[in-house]
Each structure stands twice: as C-alpha cells, then as structure tokens.
Amino acid sequence: MAPKFGTSGLRGLVTELTDELVADYVHAFLSTVRPGTLYLGRDLRPSSPRIAKVIRDTAQAAGVDVADCGALGTPALALASMGAKAPAIMVTGSHIPADRNGLKFYLPEGEVSKQDEAAINAAYADRSRYKGHETGACRDAPEAEARYVARYIDAFGTDALGGLRIGVYRHSSVARDTMETIFRSLGAEIVPLAQSDTFIPVDTEAVDPETRDRLRSWCHEHRLDAIASTDGDADRPMLSDETGKVIPGDILGVLTARLLGAKSVVTPVSSNDMVRRLPEFDEVILTRIGSPFVIEGMARAAHPEIVGFEANGGFLLGFEARIAAPLSPLPTRDCMLPILAPLAAAQRSRTCLTELVAALPPCFTAADRVQDIDTEKAKAFLDALIRDDTARTAFFAPFGHIATTDLTDGLRVDFDSGDVLHLRPSGNAPEFRIYAQAQNEDKALALVRHAYQSVANAVS
The missing domain is CATH 3.40.120.10 (Alpha-D-Glucose-1,6-Bisphosphate, subunit A, domain 3)
Incomplete structure (x- = not known):
C-alpha cells in the first residue's frame, strides 16, 4: 500500500x-x-x-x-x-x-x-x-530544543517538582534527554531507565502487558513517585503513578485542563466520558480522531480558554495560560505539558498521583489494537456492522443491549448498562483500534480483551 x-x-x-x-x-x-x-x-x-x-x-x-x-x-x-x-x-x-x-x-x-x-x-x-x-x-x-526546554522551566518554576523521584523510561524516545533536563530543572531527582539503541515502537494509548509489568517493577525497585516517557517523536505522553500503573492519556488531559483553568475542551469521541461530567468545563466538543480534527474543533469553541487533547494524551494549548508564570499557546500535540501538569498538581495538593486520579469521577477506559490486519477485510467488517442491523446486533450481543450508536469516527456503541465499545481502523498503520469504557477498571479491561478476540477473528 x-x-x-x-x-x-x-x-x-x-x-x-x-x-x-x-x-x-x-x-x-x-x-x-x-x-x-x-x-x-x-x-x-x-x-x-x-x-x-x-x-x-x-x-x-x-x-x-x-x-x-x-x-x-x-x-x-x-x-x-x-x-x-x-x-x-x-x-x-x-x-x-x-x-x-x-x-x-x-x-x-x-x-x-x-x-x-x-x-x-x-x-x-x-x-x-x-x-x-x-x-x-x-x-x-540547536536553539529549537533549548527554547522548548526553557518554555516549561519558565512556566512551572524551578521548584515545581522539588522532592519527587521520577523514572524516565528512555527506550528510543527522541525526547529522552529533553525530559530529563526539564525534570531536573524543576527540582526532581531522575532515575534513567532502559535506554535502547534499537527503535522501540511505544504506543502510549495501548501499552503492552510486558511494559506495564516493567513499570511496576521499576517503581518498586527504585522507590519512584512516577515514571514518564513518550512515543517515538514525543507528541504523546506516558505517565505512571507511584505504583507503576499507567494513567490513561485522556485522564492526563482532564487533569491538565483543570490545572490550566480551561473552559472549553475539545477531544475525540474515543476519549473518556469523564470530561463531560466535570462542572469546571463549560463546553466540551467531540470530534473525529486526529489532531487536525481537534484543531478544527478548537476554532469553533465558545470560550477563549480553550484546550484540546486526545485519548493518546497529546495535548494542545490554545490560549495563554498561567502556572507559576505565563505559558504561551502551543496548538499542536505535545507530550510534556500533560506529564508536568498532573505532577505539579499533585505537588500543590500535597498528594500522590494515585489519589489525584481517584478524586475524579469514576469512569474507566481501556484500549488495545489488533496489528497486521487485512485492511480490506477490516473495512468490510466495519462497514457491515455500521450498515447491517442484524450483523451489528449479533456481534455486540455478548457485550450487552445496544442503546445508541455514534458514527463520528468508526463505530461507537453505548450499551444500556452504561458500558461502551468503540471500534475503528487506524489511520496510520494496518491496525484496528478497540476502545472500551465502564464504571470500573476491571470491566473496561475485560471488555477490551473480549472484543479483541472477536475483532481479530474478523479482520486478520
């Protein structure tokens, strides 16, 4: 292709x-x-x-x-x-x-x-x-990277992360040195972890079980307050709490938007519904998946205090915010702001990341991807689910009774139970994305696991 x-x-x-x-x-x-x-x-x-x-x-x-x-x-x-x-x-x-x-x-x-x-x-x-x-x-x-580093040191202040012990999962992220420089400049102690000379395709939206196990082990071994990383080109963040548990990107987005005082939030339909349940946000605009669609949505926002974020954690700042000092707009997908903002928020409230996340409304998501798919079979499979009521009812019957469907991007199905399954082919690779949402984490993970097998049988 x-x-x-x-x-x-x-x-x-x-x-x-x-x-x-x-x-x-x-x-x-x-x-x-x-x-x-x-x-x-x-x-x-x-x-x-x-x-x-x-x-x-x-x-x-x-x-x-x-x-x-x-x-x-x-x-x-x-x-x-x-x-x-x-x-x-x-x-x-x-x-x-x-x-x-x-x-x-x-x-x-x-x-x-x-x-x-x-x-x-x-x-x-x-x-x-x-x-x-x-x-x-x-x-x-070389001034390009220096300017990016200075942006966050100036905005957060040199004591924003004082006392924290942060692991940096370096792998093959192009921003591995950048992250460490910023963390140290904000007062944190750094523990470098697992640099690789071979490229590792870290997907922050669907972190594999082996990596999750390593994060938990590293947190315990090194007594860490968090582990930070990014995807290969550093426009998607990955942040774990002090137990090594990965905080989903759309939760990082919510925490970051709150710290910045955003009034309008734009996010794809695949993001956690939590953002629509928080009273701080006066307007939530849902879009198709992809930063160009988020940017288009930001242009329609009613409030000047506008941000966007995706389920992968990439964060777009559309106004001049203030933390310790002003932070200028950066309306492109960024990894550093949604890593720093939750850490700084936890420090301000004298709590840990686990407790910061637990204080949010209970709404849990999970995601996975079926890789190396037959793209033509995947298209035919999804088209059938969208157009054929009988096929759609039969496929989703094991998960519950369908209440509503949304075709903004792929097929999102809301069940009577409140659970959600969202299916769509990737726009970047021969992969099929599966998103789930439920009232507890175990249920969300179970939905993804079950749906993964059904989808894999249909598109591989």
Whole structure:
C-alpha cells in the first residue's frame, strides 16, 4: 500500500518512502507554502537520517533555506518553526514500528488541516516543482530544543517538582534527554531507565502487558513517585503513578485542563466520558480522531480558554495560560505539558498521583489494537456492522443491549448498562483500534480483551 495521509501526517513502509517519493512530496509541500526557510527535524528511527537528508537536499536545491534542528521532539520543532513563522517537516513514524516512517508537515501557523493535506496531495499528483531564486543555505538550529526546554522551566518554576523521584523510561524516545533536563530543572531527582539503541515502537494509548509489568517493577525497585516517557517523536505522553500503573492519556488531559483553568475542551469521541461530567468545563466538543480534527474543533469553541487533547494524551494549548508564570499557546500535540501538569498538581495538593486520579469521577477506559490486519477485510467488517442491523446486533450481543450508536469516527456503541465499545481502523498503520469504557477498571479491561478476540477473528 502506497504511503498516504492518516490521522497525523504521511505514513508508509520505509521501502516505499523512496528518495524520489520523498522529494516529490517536499516539492508538493513547498509549492503550497512557498517559504523562504524550512525547519526540519527527525526522530531516532534508522531510516530517519536518510529521509531527512533527502528533504534537506531537495529544499536547498529548490532555493529554500533549511534550519536543521536535528533529532528532537515534534512539539519542539513545531514551537521553533511557529515562532519563526516558517513551515516545518518532521521525519517520524510516531509510535508505529521501525519498518515504517513518515512526514509531518507544519505551516507557519501550525499543523496542516485536512484541506491542506488535500492541497499537498494535489500538488504531488501534478508533480509540482518549486523553485526559488537560488540555492538555499543550511544551518544547524540547536536553539529549537533549548527554547522548548526553557518554555516549561519558565512556566512551572524551578521548584515545581522539588522532592519527587521520577523514572524516565528512555527506550528510543527522541525526547529522552529533553525530559530529563526539564525534570531536573524543576527540582526532581531522575532515575534513567532502559535506554535502547534499537527503535522501540511505544504506543502510549495501548501499552503492552510486558511494559506495564516493567513499570511496576521499576517503581518498586527504585522507590519512584512516577515514571514518564513518550512515543517515538514525543507528541504523546506516558505517565505512571507511584505504583507503576499507567494513567490513561485522556485522564492526563482532564487533569491538565483543570490545572490550566480551561473552559472549553475539545477531544475525540474515543476519549473518556469523564470530561463531560466535570462542572469546571463549560463546553466540551467531540470530534473525529486526529489532531487536525481537534484543531478544527478548537476554532469553533465558545470560550477563549480553550484546550484540546486526545485519548493518546497529546495535548494542545490554545490560549495563554498561567502556572507559576505565563505559558504561551502551543496548538499542536505535545507530550510534556500533560506529564508536568498532573505532577505539579499533585505537588500543590500535597498528594500522590494515585489519589489525584481517584478524586475524579469514576469512569474507566481501556484500549488495545489488533496489528497486521487485512485492511480490506477490516473495512468490510466495519462497514457491515455500521450498515447491517442484524450483523451489528449479533456481534455486540455478548457485550450487552445496544442503546445508541455514534458514527463520528468508526463505530461507537453505548450499551444500556452504561458500558461502551468503540471500534475503528487506524489511520496510520494496518491496525484496528478497540476502545472500551465502564464504571470500573476491571470491566473496561475485560471488555477490551473480549472484543479483541472477536475483532481479530474478523479482520486478520
């Protein structure tokens, strides 16, 4: 299957992301934005340096200057490029395996919309070629990561995490050093954990059982208050409490939105319903899955104090908030804010993360993914559930009686019991996502396990 745009950026197999294809997409992007300077970043996948070089060489030959930020997190690249009012390309496959990679495109004002993606695809189909006046220059731009680090030190203050002992699960996250620098600068003691020279596709939305066991073991062994990590390109957070239990990304989003004083919250339909049950939020807008849809929703919000977040934890700040000092808007998916805000909130209330989460309304979610699916079978399976009442009733009968369905993104089924199952194919990889919600954690996990087997039989 040829590389294509999914929920966030262009993705495909590394073998299909040839130099020619990458160069063609760079020209297509440059033709739509016509920049003087292009910011460039990459993650730690083995294929990323090669792809970044193609982008750099293509842009320079087209007469565009390149600010090469090297290996850094996607939100750090976005912060730098938006500050410079320049477009950017991030080479990353995010959380998917290393045999795949991709490009994330940023306009001078932030993430591309679905309309922007259509324009890039049209320029690609036309084999558009961009040409400035002369060969572009290239410079290294290490200040991009430094600016991102300073953003959080300035906003939270140097004693925000004083006394905490935080493990950093380093694996192959491009932000592993960045996280440690920020934590130390905010007063925490750091315990580095499990760096890998081989790329590990950590999916913060569906953390595997082996990783969960390691987190619990590390917390006990090192007497940690929390463990923090990210996906490969650092736009999705992972945070465990002091027992090593992973806090779901949409719960991190709720805790972060509360600390910031948000009034309008935008989040995909897959997120925990808890956000709609809290009186602090005057408006909750539900969208399709993917940050472009969240950004579109944020543009419709009624209040200026607007934030967005996804079930994977990526957080978008749409207004100038204040913590210890002002924190400027960053309307792109970020990992660091939804890690720092819950830790700082727990410190302020002199409690632990477990107690902070327990004080929220009881509403529990779980998620998993069936990998290496037959995408055509998956499409036919989901289409049948959506269009055929008999097929839908039969498939969901073991889980309860259907009360309502929602087709905002995939198929979400609410049962009379209050339980929820939500099924959708991934937009980035040959995977099928399963989300569940229930009044207790054990039930949510059981729903996902049961649904996983039924879905796997249908789409594999």
